[in-house]
Amino acid sequence: MVVFDEDRIHDSALRIISIRPHSTAELRRKLLKKAGDPAAVDRVIERLLRVDLLNDNRFARDFIEYGFVRKSWGKRKVWAGLMKRGIDRIIIDELLRSPDAALMEQEGARRFVDRQTRDGDTSEEHIKKIAGKLVSRGFGWDVVSQVIKSAGQPVPEREPA
Numbered sequence: 001m002v003v004f005d006e007d008r009i010h011d012s013a014l015r016i017i018s019i020r021p022h023s024t025a026e027l028r029r030k031l032l033k034k035a036g037d038p039a040a041v042d043r044v045i046e047r048l049l050r051v052d053l054l055n056d057n058r059f060a061r062d063f064i065e066y067g068f069v070r071k072s073w074g075k076r077k078v079w080a081g082l083m084k085r086g087i088d089r090i091i092i093d094e095l096l097r098s099p100d101a102a103l104m105e106q107e108g109a110r111r112f113v114d115r116q117t118r119d120g121d122t123s124e125e126h127i128k129k130i131a132g133k134l135v136s137r138g139f140g141w142d143v144v145s146q147v148i149k150s151a152g153q154p155v156p157e158r159e160p161a
Helices: 006-019 024-035 038-050 056-070 075-084 089-096 099-116 124-136 141-150
Strands: none
Touching: 006 024, 006 038, 024 038, 056 075, 056 089, 056 099, 075 089, 099 124, 099 141, 124 141
16 A cells, blocks of 8 residues: 555545545545555545535435435435445434425435336235335335325335335
8 A cells, every 4th residue: 555645645535525425434434545644634634624525414414315305215224324424323313303304205205106106007016016115215114104195095004024
């Protein structure tokens, strides 16, 4: 492993975050793998935090919106994704408790149901499969049953396995 000077580490960090946003922990892992100097990496991370190019709160808010709305993931999957990216549990729990997060989760589930019933198949068996897919995507049964009911479909008797 080659040890880079702080300017090269900073340049690498800027390249990495220009491709896509990263959490502090993700960026630190990547830079340590590349640079090999923990003290220099920490100084670069602090510099990026000071100028707000790195912000775990903003990253988590954006990830939550992306997961709920664009990917149709449920709260459990979004939570796990943020934990994997090194976001503090307190930040995650606070953001996921917000009314906006609940609305985005509902919207993502609703969009998923709409896509799955686009072909007109609303048979009981198909609705059960959709419910199972929603659960496997991290949605709680309360959200699943509410979204299926609001789509005018009969809610399956029990939570799919």
